Amino acid sequence: MGKNDDFVMTIEDDQDIVVEDPMEEIEEEEEVVAKKPIDKKMAKKLRKQANREKKQGIQATIKSDIEKKKKADKENDFDTEFTFSMDGGIAGRKDWDFSAARGMLKGKQGDADRTSIDDIIAKKRQDLKDQKKKAKQVQVKEESASEDEEDETSEFVGAASDDDNEEEKENNNENEEDLALDGFGAGAERIDEDDDEEDSDSDTEEELTDGEAEDIEANSDEEVVEDAAEKQRKKEYFADESDEKRQNHESFASINLSRPILKGLSNVGFIKPTDIQARTIPIALMGKDICGGAVTGSGKTAAFIVPILERLLYRPRQTPSTRVLILCPTRELAAQVHSVAVKLANYTDITFALCVGGLSVKTQEQELKLKPDVVVATPGRLIDHVRNSTGFHLDACEILVMDEADRMLEDGFADELGEIIKSCPKGRQTMLFSATMTDNVDQLVRMSLNNPVRLFVDPSNQAASRLIQEFVRIRQTRESDRAAVLLALCRKTFKEKVIVFFRSKAAAHQMKILFGLMGLSAAELHGNLTQEQRLEALERFRDNEVDYLLATDLAARGLDIKGIETVINYNMPTQFAQYLHRVGRTARAGRNGRSVTLVGESDRKMLKMAIKSSAGAQVKNRVVNHEVVQRYKQKVESLGRQIKEVLAEEKQERAIRNAEMQLKKSENMLNHGAEIYARPARTWFQTETEKKQRQTTGKEDHKSKFGAKEEKTDEKPKEKRGKYDGMSRQKRRRMQAMEEDDAEEDGRSQKMAARAAKKSSQPARLTQMRAPKAGGKGKKGGRK
Numbered sequence: 001m002g003k004n005d006d007f008v009m010t011i012e013d014d015q016d017i018v019v020e021d022p023m024e025e026i027e028e029e030e031e032v033v034a035k036k037p038i039d040k041k042m043a044k045k046l047r048k049q050a051n052r053e054k055k056q057g058i059q060a061t062i063k064s065d066i067e068k069k070k071k072a073d074k075e076n077d078f079d080t081e082f083t084f085s086m087d088g089g090i091a092g093r094k095d096w097d098f099s100a101a102r103g104m105l106k107g108k109q110g111d112a113d114r115t116s117i118d119d120i121i122a123k124k125r126q127d128l129k130d131q132k133k134k135a136k137q138v139q140v141k142e143e144s145a146s147e148d149e150e151d152e153t154s155e156f157v158g159a160a161s162d163d164d165n166e167e168e169k170e171n172n173n174e175n176e177e178d179l180a181l182d183g184f185g186a187g188a189e190r191i192d193e194d195d196d197e198e199d200s201d202s203d204t205e206e207e208l209t210d211g212e213a214e215d216i217e218a219n220s221d222e223e224v225v226e227d228a229a230e231k232q233r234k235k236e237y238f239a240d241e242s243d244e245k246r247q248n249h250e251s252f253a254s255i256n257l258s259r260p261i262l263k264g265l266s267n268v269g270f271i272k273p274t275d276i277q278a279r280t281i282p283i284a285l286m287g288k289d290i291c292g293g294a295v296t297g298s299g300k301t302a303a304f305i306v307p308i309l310e311r312l313l314y315r316p317r318q319t320p321s322t323r324v325l326i327l328c329p330t331r332e333l334a335a336q337v338h339s340v341a342v343k344l345a346n347y348t349d350i351t352f353a354l355c356v357g358g359l360s361v362k363t364q365e366q367e368l369k370l371k372p373d374v375v376v377a378t379p380g381r382l383i384d385h386v387r388n389s390t391g392f393h394l395d396a397c398e399i400l401v402m403d404e405a406d407r408m409l410e411d412g413f414a415d416e417l418g419e420i421i422k423s424c425p426k427g428r429q430t431m432l433f434s435a436t437m438t439d440n441v442d443q444l445v446r447m448s449l450n451n452p453v454r455l456f457v458d459p460s461n462q463a464a465s466r467l468i469q470e471f472v473r474i475r476q477t478r479e480s481d482r483a484a485v486l487l488a489l490c491r492k493t494f495k496e497k498v499i500v501f502f503r504s505k506a507a508a509h510q511m512k513i514l515f516g517l518m519g520l521s522a523a524e525l526h527g528n529l530t531q532e533q534r535l536e537a538l539e540r541f542r543d544n545e546v547d548y549l550l551a552t553d554l555a556a557r558g559l560d561i562k563g564i565e566t567v568i569n570y571n572m573p574t575q576f577a578q579y580l581h582r583v584g585r586t587a588r589a590g591r592n593g594r595s596v597t598l599v600g601e602s603d604r605k606m607l608k609m610a611i612k613s614s615a616g617a618q619v620k621n622r623v624v625n626h627e628v629v630q631r632y633k634q635k636v637e638s639l640g641r642q643i644k645e646v647l648a649e650e651k652q653e654r655a656i657r658n659a660e661m662q663l664k665k666s667e668n669m670l671n672h673g674a675e676i677y678a679r680p681a682r683t684w685f686q687t688e689t690e691k692k693q694r695q696t697t698g699k700e701d702h703k704s705k706f707g708a709k710e711e712k713t714d715e716k717p718k719e720k721r722g723k724y725d726g727m728s729r730q731k732r733r734r735m736q737a738m739e740e741d742d743a744e745e746d747g748r749s750q751k752m753a754a755r756a757a758k759k760s761s762q763p764a765r766l767t768q769m770r771a772p773k774a775g776g777k778g779k780k781g782g783r784k
Helices: 002-035 040-076 099-103 117-146 152-181 186-193 210-219 228-237 259-268 275-285 300-312 331-344 361-369 379-388 411-423 441-445 476-492 505-517 531-542 576-583 601-612 626-638 640-678 688-706 729-761
Strands: 204-207 290-293 324-327 352-355 374-377 399-403 429-434 453-456 467-473 498-501 522-525 548-551 566-569 593-599 619-623
Touching (some): 099 331, 099 531, 117 505, 259 331, 275 300, 275 453, 331 352, 331 374, 379 411, 476 505, 505 522, 505 548, 505 640, 576 593, 593 601
Parallel strands (some): 290 453, 352 374, 498 548, 498 566
């Protein structure tokens, strides 16, 4: 114990000795340092550093607040009553894929090593960066040479600090703009709070007042009032809906489905049937014809696939045959329906086949020879197989389903549908589904429906209830600002999971180049691409490899990509049904979504219909700052030359690929000509003249319905002026004589040229071509 006491005492003594003196030394050093004079430049530099740290701290707090707000919004952006799937459709789930379509892709024809459009854009973008870098270096050298050389070290530090300040200002401005515009409506809230910042580079959102909405509804087109005869006709055509027993199904088990189907539904994530599913499945199991409609994203695909699988479980298995046919208007929608059906039938022995254009015909023929139970197809390729594939027919088809039926019933598919209906038996079950399905009896009579049941869960011309519709006004004098407005929206506000719709394929492709040069990751989807490119674009967008999908109306029907936040319409479509399908790519399965449409002066009628279809949802007017638009317009104009260069280089690559394809084709004809000519020629139900006539009539009908109306004028069309009109008789005769002399001279020159060509084409004599042999003997060394 004594040793321990001495040990403790020594520690206390050490503390008394060590603690006092160093504290006095530190105070003395601080006094000495405080007396030193501080350089003005150093003080300025310290103040700038302190201000910079202060700004960074403010920005960090603002970002953290916005992130917290985003998380809170995400927790509340899903309708908990909508139990469509376990995760509520959160981005990242892959309920569908294109594995079946990828397995039937055609082999590449010598273009594997060719550069793609993305490579061309990346190369051009790198060239632009190098040019800017060189120009900046030259500018810095000129500025440094013009400065006074008082102190080399101070000049160097000052120049560096000035450059840092400029970059810092640019970064701060970009961060402030991004923070003010990030999220759904975040920009509007900040602008409302800060009334002094009226000239900030940001977008504003203004909700339409009740008075404006009432004016629009009053001025909108009145709905067509059905007369008594039309009502009586529909009453006689459709089945009586009062006989239908409606039940509130809390789960799929209450619909009396088989265990393999229930297991497949739970595996995909379906818990509770939606309204359209709860009403459709029991009636479809009874074998009745159905004409159904519901808003986009309400589960119409599962509504007709589930009863089909349930009925096929009890099919006779002695002789395999194709019993179900599902028609889709686009290839991508058919591939998606096929993928969903395969996943739902994962625990059954039901077989499927996919028959769409752009894929290998031979692979599809081999699958059809096995007589699959369900065929998912597009109309054109299906008719091709019915007429040209041996052993495949639709005589045993029991169920015919048309997804997006209103598009199929249009004039564009009328002839193909008529041919398919002729091939199917009359006693089949027919089901039609679409978000914009109509009950027009004249159209439905074409499908030979037998007393169909009308199941319209939602109004046919209504958008989703959780969709926020925004409209950007494009004045008539500023139609050229559309590209700049789109870039301003995409660079500042909508930065991921965005689909942009265009009217034409050329506009989508040109915007793809512009997005690439501006550093925005985008993929394009339209009819000018190969099927492999189309599938790759969808998969990259689905897997978040690109932020923007630039598409035509090819992607407007039925595609279900989880997590799409925004849909932007570069142009208002010509048909209102098409508008509903476009904006229906978001706000699906109970989630929130936003659509932004650039509206011109000629789109007022469509705007009124869109606002009328909002059904109480939010409708806003987004105003883009004019200065921001002008800044992006200058950028677009400065990139005009680079866009033309990219298009020219792409045209050269396309010409090379076409030349290689023609060369490969000629080689195949030379090597396998006998086998190719021995094959039977593929036939079509229309001749070439009938197809051309149908195309011209279809274009004329479309122009008459949706084209621009020509102004009526009393002026007669100008007649074409004749060749000799207005000439005197003498001048006319002289001109005719000169033309006759020129014709005779041309004839003589052609005869002389033909004679010379004929003479040059004659073979030379053998004695002139063959050299004499060395040491030849008489006649033996000459001719043989």
